[in-house]
Amino acid sequence: MKIVVIGGSGLIGKKVVTNLRQRGHEVVAASPSSGVNTVTGEGLAQALAGAQVVVDVANAPSWEDNAVLAFFET
Incomplete structure (x- = not known):
């Protein structure tokens, strides 16, 4: 599949990609580093x-300090 x-190249994404590949799946790690x-x-x-x-494990982009802070406070 x-x-x-x-x-897929982030902290959680790398682990998900590795796990899925070990289970025999064709996996595309989509991230800025892969274009x-x-x-x-x-x-x-x-x-x-x-x-x-x-599977979406990407960080939500934000360009405001307050939005980043709110993410970690909720």
């Missing part, structure tokens, strides 16, 4: 092509 892991930008959509269509499952 082809599975795309958005945020996928979920904010602009760049590379997203190519990464998702043929995928049966998408």
